[in-house]
Amino acid sequence: MKQRQKRTWWKEGIVYQIYPRSFNDSNQDGIGDLQGIIEKLDYIKSIGVDIIWLCPVYKSPNDDNGYDISDYYDIMDDFGTMDDFDEFLSKSHDLDLKIIMDLVVNHTSDEHEWFKESRLSLDNPKRDYYIWKKGKEGGPPNNWPSFFRGPAWELDSITNEYYLHYFSKKQPDLNWENPKVRQEVYDLMKFWLDKGVDGFRMDVITLISKRHFNDTPLSEFGEIINQLYANGPRVHEYIQEMNREVLQNYDIMTVGEGPGINPESGLNYVKEDRNELNMMFHFDHMMLGFGPEGRFDPEPIDIVKFKSIFFQWDDLLKKDGWGSIFLGNHDFPRMVSKFGNDDQYRVESAKLLTLLLFTLRGTVYIYQGDEIGMTNVAFDSFDDYNDVEIRNTYHEWVEKGLDTNKLLKAVHISGRDNARTPVQWNDTPNAGFTTEDPWLKINPNYKSINVESQEKDKNSILNFYRQVIQFRKSHLTLVYGEFLIIQPHHPDIFAYKRWDDDKAYLVLLNFSDHGQLFQVDDKILSGNPECLITNYNDKNQFDLNNKIELRPWEGIMFEILSNG
Numbered sequence: 001m002k003q004r005q006k007r008t009w010w011k012e013g014i015v016y017q018i019y020p021r022s023f024n025d026s027n028q029d030g031i032g033d034l035q036g037i038i039e040k041l042d043y044i045k046s047i048g049v050d051i052i053w054l055c056p057v058y059k060s061p062n063d064d065n066g067y068d069i070s071d072y073y074d075i076m077d078d079f080g081t082m083d084d085f086d087e088f089l090s091k092s093h094d095l096d097l098k099i100i101m102d103l104v105v106n107h108t109s110d111e112h113e114w115f116k117e118s119r120l121s122l123d124n125p126k127r128d129y130y131i132w133k134k135g136k137e138g139g140p141p142n143n144w145p146s147f148f149r150g151p152a153w154e155l156d157s158i159t160n161e162y163y164l165h166y167f168s169k170k171q172p173d174l175n176w177e178n179p180k181v182r183q184e185v186y187d188l189m190k191f192w193l194d195k196g197v198d199g200f201r202m203d204v205i206t207l208i209s210k211r212h213f214n215d216t217p218l219s220e221f222g223e224i225i226n227q228l229y230a231n232g233p234r235v236h237e238y239i240q241e242m243n244r245e246v247l248q249n250y251d252i253m254t255v256g257e258g259p260g261i262n263p264e265s266g267l268n269y270v271k272e273d274r275n276e277l278n279m280m281f282h283f284d285h286m287m288l289g290f291g292p293e294g295r296f297d298p299e300p301i302d303i304v305k306f307k308s309i310f311f312q313w314d315d316l317l318k319k320d321g322w323g324s325i326f327l328g329n330h331d332f333p334r335m336v337s338k339f340g341n342d343d344q345y346r347v348e349s350a351k352l353l354t355l356l357l358f359t360l361r362g363t364v365y366i367y368q369g370d371e372i373g374m375t376n377v378a379f380d381s382f383d384d385y386n387d388v389e390i391r392n393t394y395h396e397w398v399e400k401g402l403d404t405n406k407l408l409k410a411v412h413i414s415g416r417d418n419a420r421t422p423v424q425w426n427d428t429p430n431a432g433f434t435t436e437d438p439w440l441k442i443n444p445n446y447k448s449i450n451v452e453s454q455e456k457d458k459n460s461i462l463n464f465y466r467q468v469i470q471f472r473k474s475h476l477t478l479v480y481g482e483f484l485i486i487q488p489h490h491p492d493i494f495a496y497k498r499w500d501d502d503k504a505y506l507v508l509l510n511f512s513d514h515g516q517l518f519q520v521d522d523k524i525l526s527g528n529p530e531c532l533i534t535n536y537n538d539k540n541q542f543d544l545n546n547k548i549e550l551r552p553w554e555g556i557m558f559e560i561l562s563n564g
């Protein structure tokens with residue numbers, strides 16, 4: 001039998017991402033916490049997932065909700081104590097759930113001890129833990145922009161120099177050129193791994209090596225990320241050193257967050273013989289729908305492009321890399337709102353996207369709340385939004401005299417807070433998330449979209465997740481098998497084959513609000529294939545001419561004859 005890729009737990013395991021602030025509040029202060037996650041471990045396990053990716057829980061002033069860390073060795077007060085974390089870790093392991101932590105080491109908080117010292121004087125021993133430069137012509141050292149609007153430099157009054165911050169001004173970038181910084185990172189990684197943590201998701205790991213500090217002629221932010229900020233000259237040297245110093249000594253999983261990677265550069269992070277990381281998150285499909293001005297310049301999503309992105313990455317990684325499969329996380333709109341139809345066909349399209357997630361090659365990551373088809377939210381005032389990216393953009397538009405109503409509409413479509421409204425557990429006030437005022441308002445549709453109501457409905461999205469996850473886990477062809485897109489240019493239908501020597505499957509996904517007649521040639525289909533999974537409540541089938549009438553947002557998987 002053809003040798004599959006080497007079988008490993010992190011290739012077959014399903015990952016469930018938790019944004020703790022919005023998951024479950026155990027002490028009724030309106031903020032999710034670790035004890036709240038512990039209360040829901042049986043629920044998480046019941047979905048059929050194997051690994052939890054825990055977004056940052058370290059001490060933080062929460063300028064960027066935990067992605068601005070002030071102490072890597074302690075737990076944020078909002079989320080509890082180190083004892084709570086230890087209990088969370090051991091109870092997760094008791095349920096055979098592995099835990100990967102979010103490693104945020106491109107930058108720290110400006111309230112970290114290292115930065116507090118670094119800014120004190122030009123000759124401070126920790127001065128070059130960060131990136132300080134003199135200003136130029138009365139302004140910042142160069143023309144670089146921040147991911148969160150405004151310049152990527154902040155003038156610090158104590159030494160009258162600027163420090164670099166790719167993200168918010170409270171997130172100063174660490175200087176990875178400094179071996180002492182790298183050693184500090186390896187030490188903190190070992191602290192968590194020696195506790196028994198099962199790996200890391202590495203925040204913007206592609207940005208840690210800086211090329212130079214000259215002005216950039218580029219103006220389009222996506223190009224600045226791709227050509228200036230990401231994949232710097234020493235990034236692979238640093239990660240290979242991290243692998244030697246830390247990663248190779250543990251049976252763990254690593255996934256790097258990769259702004260700025262493309263299939264070619266992405267392979268350099270995950271090729272097995274390079275001894276760097278196991279997987280990367282790319283964002284090619286997630287940036288669809290973001291126009292030239294970025295996330296708040298929304299545009300329609302082209303399904304042909306969407307399909308070609310999945311093909312490109314699969315084709316590249318299939319030999320000696322491994323892919324990550326996701327359609328949502330805490331930085332993007334809810335997947336059913338971004339890629340599906342969150343109105344008339346919310347249930348069908350949420351299930352269709354689920355079928356896509358669990359029938360592709362790679363490790364599957366799902367995001368809290370997507371398992372019940374949670375949708376985007378449309379708050380009617382900027383006061384209701386928390387995200388630093390939204391807040392900074394709003395202030396910039398006001399200063400520039402731009403139409404903030406237009407921005408509000410764009411925030412409704414693609415703002416990060418869409419994915420950060422608290423998980424909807426039931427139809428009691430505040431959706432069972434908390435009994436106090438939540439830190440971020442609950443989506444008003446919680447009365448009809450919540451875990452409790454879907455537990456009781458055998459045809460719910462939640463139970464569809466359980467069905468499809470179980471099928472994937474007992475049919476490893478879907479994990480390791482070959483992948484081929486059929487009719488890649490069809491504007492609405494995402495059709496593909498998955499196969500190995502044992503089994504073969506045909507998946508048909510109608511990404512449209514209308515019925516579609518679809519025909520496959522008899523090289524693909526022979527005999528009368530069995531429909532194994534469908535997102536409608538009755539099974540569809542081909543006619544004698546290999547044609548099938550696909551209903552709006554219908555997603556089906558057939559077993560077909562394997563042609564090896």
Ligand code: TEU
Binds near residue numbers: 068104
């Ligand atoms: O995200 C980095 C990143 O690429 C996205 O934040 C995206 O670029 C951003 O939303 C602008 O559109 C990671 C974390 O996932 C994110 O939550 C943090 O805000 C960011 O890094 C800084 O740590």
Ligand code: CA
Binds near residue numbers: 025028029031032
């Ligand atoms: Ca709480």
